[in-house]
Amino acid sequence: YDLFARTVGKRSPLFGMQAWACGNLRCAEGRYEEALPLLGEALYVEVVKDGLSVSEMAKLVDQIMHSLHESTAEEANLEPIRRALNELIEDPRWDELEGTLELAVLSHKMALVYVAAR
Numbered sequence: 001y002d003l004f005a006r007t008v009g010k011r012s013p014l015f016g017m018q019a020w021a022c023g024n025l026r027c028a029e030g031r032y033e034e035a036l037p038l039l040g041e042a043l044y045v046e047v048v049k050d051g052l053s054v055s056e057m058a059k060l061v062d063q064i065m066h067s068l069h070e071s072t073a074e075e076a077n078l079e080p081i082r083r084a085l086n087e088l089i090e091d092p093r094w095d096e097l098e099g100t101l102e103l104a105v106l107s108h109k110m111a112l113v114y115v116a117a118r
Contacts, residue, residue: 001038016045023063032067033076039064040080047088054102061109068116078117085114 001022004015020042026035043060046053064081088094088110097103 010041011045011048013045013049016042016049019045020060023067027063027067030070032071035067036064036071037077037080039067040078040082040084044080044084044087047084047091052091052093052097054097054100054106058102058106058109061106061113064113065109065116068113081113081117085110085117 001018004012004018008014019038023035023038023042026032026038039060043057043064046057046060068076
């Protein structure tokens, strides 16, 4: 994770994949509080990369929702999640996405995560 952050930067898809893998590992170990910032970093990369992928963002948001539900710590670091969602809110590409049922479901889930991460 740190190696990718230093060498390719935190906006790189390579870093995003590594952050997601680290988040997956923490989830598998039941360490949901530690997974949340890593999943937020992965979501941020999905939001700032060249093309928005509804399916990839949906997978990440599902995992974030599950981690929030399973988390027992009140003090989990949710800043990366807030940063990703705030970036997406301001991104004009969001408005250009095709209005599908998948996008509607993603929007609903993102709204729930947004409220939970405040």
